[in-house]
Amino acid sequence: MANPADQLIAPEPEHCPGPESENAGKADPCQSCPNRQICATAPKGPDPDIALISQRLSGVKHKILILSGKGGVGKSSLTCLLAHALAADPDRQVGIMDTDFCGPSIPKMMGVESETLHVTSTGWSPVWASDNLCVTSIQFMLPNRDDAVIWRGPKKNGLVKQFLKDVEWGELDYLLVDTPPGTSDEHLSVNALLGAEDCGVDGAIVVTTPQEVALLDCRKQIDFCRKARLPVLGVVENMSGFVCPRCANPSDIFPATTGGGRALAAEAGVPFLGAVPLDPRIGMACDYGESFYDAFPDSPACGALQEVVKNLGASIERKGKVNGHVQTNGFTTTNGLATTNVHAVAA
Template structure:
């Protein structure tokens, strides 16, 4: 009988177990304990690369934190972690306390974890196969001292491969999928598969965000549709998903990302900032 069995009601006197399904491992119990302290899990994903998913995830997390919520932001993009740059946290390293990693604190309401914190050389390529990536993602959930959170926002790499699959399986079926697309048909086709992917795993698609929808003129503030517009909204309607909002191409969003300050911290009162504020309203309305 292992130490984990001591005191268990299923343990038998001869060192066996009366539970036909066996008992959860210590790792499973640790993961369950961590998840029990997180009210809402939001997985930001897309079937297409280059749609601005990390920027959207970072600004959603910042907006929730500025609204007074306790937020964790987890970057599981193993091969291209960009959250540290977007939040000007490059060069930080998580501390280890009581056998757990402490996430890097951005402000009093937002804590961040990324593989980018653990790679000393930013030019080093991460060449990992699936099982290693899967193990890292699970470790980033159960071995990080997230504490009590209102939201855990997860930034996934594009596609429906190891990282988003492992993320949803680790977080459980109550994790919500937020799908980011651009309006063009070539992006919408790939993103459609992301919606099906989330549903096949029995998770809920919380909504679709159409990013890079029109261009905000820096001189007059008018929005010009230099690409197409409405593809994300049409996709949401077609797939029976909520449409959360349309975010235009705003030069200040790009500049803020390059310079490492969150757009929603300094530009929340602009037209684009108000769009992000509307996007998080349904999240803020979730039951406590």
Template structure:
């Protein structure tokens, strides 16, 4: 059952960042960025010298507020991949369904939340079965109320803030960072056991902002997704390097679409051939753990389209068995 909120905002919140001077070049990184005065876009800017000196960089006043807001959340996990199309958002949704179905030692339900920071391609609302017509964000004295798909499963996405479902988001980096800051600072998540952050592919603005804003509040780590073929593994190696450079713990790697398992005969065949050894070999080379391999099952895509839990709908699938093994290992690592 979907808990529906009241009237959605008519327009997106104003998020023009104050750190970008009015006369800045088109791709200004912002005065608080480490690239201030050093990026290619800074060449010829009248503010280049002062930005490069570091005089404009001051501690972000939002960081203490974000840390305070996230303090009641026990575990905070980023879901990453350098490659698009590897099933990252689908995995996040299934992980959220699975975690929210758990029960704690005291008999209470596990409280989970999903924050979708794929600003230009928000898919979490569809994957969780909430359309913009059904769910909308309401502002209260405590902050923005997330959308609840279950009493113990909350969501926040820019998809809930768009005037129309098909509206394009054409924002540059500073404005994306502003919205991520607002999701972390202003959304009244309340006490959660898990907050999953679904990210876009790459190692750019959204990823840097999320790590920067959440670090003070403590991030448990990242789950990195890949598919078996080398073209995906190349980008995922860069993602793992990103985690190393920003000091983000890698909880493990998941190999998605790891062969196709026929729902009828249970026979398996490789669709994406692991020509260089797949995720297992990459993890060995990079010194990270392979949490598991999830085979292709056409019913995963169907469950995603209908916004339901694949694990609940098809408990006999080999993919469900793989998901549950990954989730169990992930829980173990979070408690270590």
């Protein structure tokens, strides 16, 4: 069955109920929309590809979205640092799915920018950055490194589905999904496709920096998670202070005028996973595609990452112990798995 979103002839209007909604073509926002007839006649009901995605991801134990309300908080770099920290245990298999299609920086940071995706008879093979750490990104599909991706929502949604349905992820302990800033098509698609009970998304990590300007947008991101019924595993405060390597004096580069990430987590009633300090060597490691975690294991930043990994494991374990219908982070889950209604968010 073709995806109705792929047949749209114009961008979806504000408050669009979605082409698969029973209200498609009938709601008030539909009356002046050029897609009205397409949506009204499109097949309704759950996406048939969800069963294929569930089968493809059956070997992935934990699926985690990395979110931020705004750009510039170091979400992609934190995704790479967290992936390296998790992969430091050789018995763990870790994957990164880069859904930031307009700014795919993960391959550069992971040192695999020049690689390409290989297509086999059973699907797409991810690129392996190390023996137990693999990556999938649109960057591997671009003819030139500097090519811009200028896509509307339906094409982005289609590639999200392909990354989940066609990539041979195999047996993974963690699949980290790096998303673009904000709450848009990529977030809705990933949540809808992974939010089904048999797919089993664990939840989201929300990344912020200490200053109130960043916290403003992170509050919106947490509100998005609640409306989308996506569990929040915790908040990570990135760029949290700086310790001078020469004099060892700490400095607050971004002062936490309202309490920073820890206060945000307490205010929202979600776990605080940790605070990762600034370190110039992190930027250099990302530029050269090297693992900061492996090169400087005794640095304050790596110590903070170890704390984040420990707290993340505890947050996932708490969620895993939940049985039946319970209340988690402000919304109902079934057997510890959140259900998703993407149209409730878009409406």
